[in-house]
Amino acid sequence: MTRLEEFKKYQAQTTPYPLALDIDHASGSWIWDKSGKKYLDLEAGVSANVIGHSNPRVIKAIKNQLDKYMHVMVYGEFIQDAPLAFCKMLTEMLEPELNCMYMVNSGTEAIEASIKLAKRVTGRSEMIGAKWAYHGNTQGSLSMLGVEEQKSAFRPLIPDVHFMEFNNWDDISMITERTAGVLLESIQGGAGFILPKDGWLTAVRKRCTEVGAQLIIDEIQPGFGRCGRLMGYQNFGITPDIVAVGKAMGGGLPVGGFISSLEKMQMFLDNPKMGHVTTFGGNPVIAASCLETLRILTEGDIIPQTLEKEKIFRCHLVHPAIKEIRGMGLMLAPMFEKKDTSTLLMQRLLGKGVITFLLLYEKHALRLSPPLTISEEEIIYGCKKICEELDLMQNEGLL
Numbered sequence: 362m363t364r365l366e367e368f369k370k371y372q373a374q375t376t377p378y379p380l381a382l383d384i385d386h387a388s389g390s391w392i393w394d395k396s397g398k399k400y401l402d403l404e405a406g407v408s409a410n411v412i413g414h415s416n417p418r419v420i421k422a423i424k425n426q427l428d429k430y431m432h433v434m435v436y437g438e439f440i441q442d443a444p445l446a447f448c449k450m451l452t453e454m455l456e457p458e459l460n461c462m463y464m465v466n467s468g469t470e471a472i473e474a475s476i477k478l479a480k481r482v483t484g485r486s487e488m489i490g491a492k493w494a495y496h497g498n499t500q501g502s503l504s505m506l507g508v509e510e511q512k513s514a515f516r517p518l519i520p521d522v523h524f525m526e527f528n529n530w531d532d533i534s535m536i537t538e539r540t541a542g543v544l545l546e547s548i549q550g551g552a553g554f555i556l557p558k559d560g561w562l563t564a565v566r567k568r569c570t571e572v573g574a575q576l577i578i579d580e581i582q583p584g585f586g587r588c589g590r591l592m593g594y595q596n597f598g599i600t601p602d603i604v605a606v607g608k609a610m611g612g613g614l615p616v617g618g619f620i621s622s623l624e625k626m627q628m629f630l631d632n633p634k635m636g637h638v639t640t641f642g643g644n645p646v647i648a649a650s651c652l653e654t655l656r657i658l659t660e661g662d663i664i665p666q667t668l669e670k671e672k673i674f675r676c677h678l679v680h681p682a683i684k685e686i687r688g689m690g691l692m693l694a695p696m697f698e699k700k701d702t703s704t705l706l707m708q709r710l711l712g713k714g715v716i717t718f719l720l721l722y723e724k725h726a727l728r729l730s731p732p733l734t735i736s737e738e739e740i741i742y743g744c745k746k747i748c749e750e751l752d753l754m755q756n757e758g759l760l
């Protein structure tokens with residue numbers, strides 16, 4: 362049996378056509394396969410590797426923690442250096458209302474817990490999400506996913522969930538005194554890297570405040586510097602009640618978290634007691650990785666440079682086949698006229714040693730979300746490869 366056959370037989374698949382690179386090692390913006398071929402990573406593990414692969418400082422921090430202890434107790438019982446230092450450092454960088462953090466194990470779990478917190482704070486049940494939103498794959502997150510086709514096989518899901526259109530001003534009136542929480546990505550990912558229109562998120566924020574609904578912002582993809590600020594919502598002049606984080610926060614290890622005020626978080630203490638518990642949330646090894654990643658990310662100018670790097674992409678990614686480039690910072694989506702162009706381009710680029718990917722729902726887009734540490738030369742190299750491939754496809758009559 363070949364490695365690919367074994368892979369397909371023993372590891373449950375989510376697509377019939379996995380990319381199936383056989384990975385050997387990774388460093389910085391590059392990944393090597395077992396044959397020794399190297400690939401420029403313009404994808405960063407679906408936006409997760411903000412500081413690139415195998416950062417030596419992160420590896421050292423993880424190793425130091427491993428040498429001391431790994432899991433010692435369920436979430437919240439023992440005082441452990443790494444999760445405490447990380448929660449303190451991150452919340453001190455955010456707005457004063459966002460001063461307390463709960464670490465969980467994945468993005469979807471952060472969403473689940475955020476929904477629970479909104480319900481607990483308001484004593485209401487109604488949740489409002491956005492059409493074309495993606496928030497994860499467990500039952501609560503799936504309930505908030507804005508594409509019925511992805512959900513119907515798994516119904517019944519959680520009740521009292523409604524959907525507004527992202528950027529629709531009239532739909533803001535759907536938020537009422539019945540609403541426990543409004544859950545939105547600050548920049549819609551799977552939908553096509555859609556930015557909120559000027560003032561729209563501020564109007565949603567205002568409405569939530571008026572009716573006492575909790576505004577939950579999903580920063581799992583845009584967060585941790587990808588869009589030029591530590592959190593994506595900071596570009597749009599709002600402060601959420603609850604922020605869900607994940608992906609990049611872990612520096613390459615699995616993690617999630619939600620952030621709110623101490624007062625709200627304390628509602629999990631009672632009625633019912635232990636309102637949200639997890640065995641591995643705040644795991645010290647993962648927290649050590651989070652802490653060192655956040656230090657690296659914020660001590661220099663990696664985050665502000667993201668917007669400069671966006672300009673380099675936009676300057677070098679010019680081709681008649683690219684109709685527009687959506688997104689912001691290093692969350693960019695070149696758009697093509699035909700739906701299958703991006704799939705074909707992604708596959709051909711892989712053959713040429715460049716990793717890109719697709720978006721969940723927007724099939725006209727190619728997904729580019731490289732490590733924020735990518736160099737100018739690497740960006741120019743990647744753009745050149747993409748444009749060369751598009752030229753070839755054009756000559757072959759494939760565009």
Ligand SMILES: Cc1ncc(COP(=O)(O)O)c(C=O)c1O
Pocket residue numbers: 407467468469470472495496497498546550579580581582583607608617
């Ligand atoms: C915006 C957003 N929310 C939530 C999630 C779910 O995170 P996880 O896959 O860690 O459960 C993702 C993952 O892609 C995401 O992009």
